[in-house]
Amino acid sequence: MTAAGRAPRASVTGRAGPQIGLLLGGLLLLTVIAVLSMGVGARHIPPAEVVRALFDHQGTDDHVIVRDVRLPRALLAIAVGAALAVAGALIQTLARNPLAEPGILGVTAGAGFAVTVGSALGLATGQAGELGFAITGSVLASLLVAAVGQRSPLRLVLTGVALTAVLGGVALGMRLMLPDAFDTYRFWSVGSLAGREQAPLALPLAAIAVSLLGALLLSRALNALTLGANVAHTLGAGVGWVRAATLVLITVLSGAATAVAGPILFVGLIVPHLVRRPAGGSVPWMILYTMVLGPILLLVADIGSRVLLPTGEVPVAIVTAFLGGPMLIWAVRRYGAGSL
Amino acid sequence: MSIRRSSGLVGAASLALILTGCGFSSESGSDSSDKGGTRVFAADNGKITIPAAPKRVVATGYAVPALIEADAPLVGISSWKRGEPMMSKEDLAEYKKLPKVAGELATETNYEAIAEADPDLIVIGVPAPVLGDIDVKRLEGIAPVVAIGPTVPSAWRELSRKQSDAAGALKQFDAAKNTYEDKAAELAKKYKDVLPQLKLGHVGSYGDAAKGTFQREFNGSWGTNIAEDIGAEYYGKVKKAGPGSQSVSEYPSIEELPAAFREADVMTYSVNADGSVPKSVQYVLDSKLWKNLPAVKAGKAFPLRYTEAATYGEAVVTLDAIDKSLAPLLNR
Incomplete structure (x- = not known):
């Protein structure tokens, strides 16, 4: 264990009791919302029936809907919400920029570009094809951004913005010329959790689980990095490998989440802001809280996506966009501009 | 003849035709004719003066298969890939030979190519909302333009007749119509002891089903309207009717599949012309909710090919495909 890891941990030891209580409360709330989400949809299923479907499956239509449609959807919401929120916390910590979000590494643009190319070639057909191209695109884009912008956070952000603009422009041109590619992309481009069962x-969910664990292991070293590269280096933290490992985690988390659900904005941006105050400046606690609050936010947004319109579902990315803007403004007003 | 100046005469002539028992004019949209070689034709874009016997016709959209089949004097057409699998060998050869003056989309209209074709009539077969993508004024500078686009899916019968009428090609149209009606009557007789007693449900592939939804088609939709002619009854109706095809089909959540088709004795679903299953339909077929449906458990789920037929000639191909798919019902 490095000095960099020990110092911040000691600074929060005295507050661990309330923070653990808050975390457990969050986990309980997450469980309740997950069960509720499995009862809400085009067909109402009471919570007691949801529990029966999970633990005493009889094969009725309600039980099949819970087990085969809503349970996978809830698990997906939990995984994607956690992945995007933790990726957001990591990129904000790494770039030392409170307005950074996972898409800044070109992940979303890379995935969208790859899906467009795959559709144009007739290869991104079906969910497996789209998934494969989205993962490949997001990984390649973020590797390119990381390779060019590795020397400083500012260079990283600028490279991400530039690559996003270039890939977005080329992909748009292709979609305008190829109606079939446009058709595939327009469904993929609005992030949704529906129909993914x-x-x-x-594979993507396993990658998210491993990366979340990796983020926890790395979080104490990141604490030192928040003090600046020079201080972290003085404290004995391996700045280079911490940055590289963090970039890998951000890529896998946001790439896998974007591949399985499409682009969902705001979760990666807003959740780290909401947990910053209770985390008390500790990166490990911030990571833990984002792991719980991200899924809660996405599950609530997903429930909203099913009930907001009487005519059918709204993609969850639209709901998160509606929720995210006001929540960001609220966070700024509540905690002051210092929260940014 | 000026359209505005002749409106009274047109009305009187139309009334006279109807009163003398000639229902042809109201069905075809043709309001009157004169001896100067033109007539006034009622189209989606108004009452248009067109040649009584056009010699050089350009067709786009749904008018393409209709006018090829009716042997209209075509000099240019839009691309119409979706209809290729249903065309006869002769019609397909004609379709490939004709100059293409527009792509699959209305926005891909090549105005210079249309002008070069030097038509004396342009028949646009696109839905009314899509008409806004076409510069009709520019086309009117080339030749009279009649827009005759689809409304509800089952209206292809009237629309293809109207398109053929505008192009002065009703003779061949009537022959194709008679062939279809004879075939449909023959199949209705074959299935009379089976189909009318059954409640059918249909999962379609037309339009854009968002993820997690399926297309349910009722009577009068693309996947159902030709089967209805042999006695099939696709029960139920849309929850909230909209314009055009939205009055006969809807896109509910996959969770509503059991409620939608619980009463169905027989299920049918649209497949591509080559028999492959479109991905929006495959999503439904792979669902456990589909496998739980009574009709599916009873082995009464059948694929239907050629559900996009929009002419009588194409519909004959569809009738053959329906007969082949539903044949097992005769053995039960």
Whole structure:
């Protein structure tokens, strides 16, 4: 253990009791909302029936809907919400920029570009094809941004913005010329959790789980980095490898989340702001809180996406956009500009 | 003849035709004719003066298969890939030979190519909302333009007749119509002891089903309207009717699949012309909710090919495909 890791931990030891209580309360709330989300939809299913479907499956239509449609959807919301929120916390910590979000590494633009190319070539057909192209695109884009912008956070952000603009422009041109590619992209481009239950999700979800664990292990070293590269280096933290490992985690988390659900903005931006105050400046606590609050926010938004319109569902990305803007303004007003 | 100046005469002539028992004019949209070689034709874009016997016709959209089939004097057409699998060999050869003056989309209209084709009539077969993507004024500078686009899916019968009428090609149209009606009557007789007693449900592939939804088609929709002619009854109606195809089909959540088709004795679903299953339909077929449906458990789920037929010639192909798919019902 480095000195960099020990110092911040000691600084928060005295507050661990309330913070653990808050975390457990968050986990309880997450469980309740997850069960509620499995009862809400085009067909109302009471919570007691949801529990029966999970633990005493009889194969009725209600039980099949819970087990085969809503349970995978809730698990996906939890995984994607946690992945985007933690990726947001990591990029904001790494770039030391409170307005940074996972898409700044070109992940979303890379995935969208790859889906467009895959559709144009006739290869991104079906959910597995789209998933494969989205993952490949997001990984390649973020690797390129990381390679060019590795020397400083500012260079990283500028490279991400530039690559996003270039990939977005080229992909737009292709979509305008190729109606079939446009058709595929327009459904993918609005992030949604609906209809994903048959997609091959095991690999991306496993990658998210491993990366979340990695983020926890890395979080104490990141604490030192928040003091600046020179101070962190003086404290004995390996600045280079911490940055590289963080970039890998951000890429995998946001790339996998974007690949399985499409682009969902604001979760990665707003959740770290909401947990910053209770985390008390501790990166490990911030990571833990974002892991719980991200899924809660996405589950609530997903419930909203099912009930807001009487005619059908609204993609969850639209709901998060509606929620995210006001929440960001509220966070600034509540905590002052210092929260940014 | 000026349209504005002749409106009274047109009305009187129309009334006279109807009163003398000639229902042809109201069905075709043709309001009157004169001896100067023109007539006034009622189209989606108003009452248009067109040649009584056009010699050089340009067709786009749904008018393409209708006018090829009716042997209209075509000099240019838009691309119409979706209809290719349903065309006869002769019609397909004609379709490939004709100069293409527009792409698959209305926005891909090539105005210079249309002008070069030197038509004396342009028949646009696109839905009314899509008409806004076409510079009709510019086309009117080339030749008279009649827009005759689809409304509800089952209206292809009247629309293809109207398009053929505008192009002065009703003779061949009537022959194709008679062939279709004879075939439909023959199949209705074949299935009379089976189909009318059953409640059918249909999962379609037309339009854009968002993820997590499916297209349910009722009577009068693309996937159902031709089967209705042999006695099939697709029960139910849309929850909230909208314009055009939204009055006969809807896109509910996959969670509503059991409620939608619980009463169905037989399920049908649209497949591509080559028999492959479109991905929006495959999503439904892979769902456990589909496998739980009574009709599916009873082995009464059948694929239907060629559900996009929009002419009588194409519909004959569809009738053959329906007969082949539903044949197992005769053995039960």
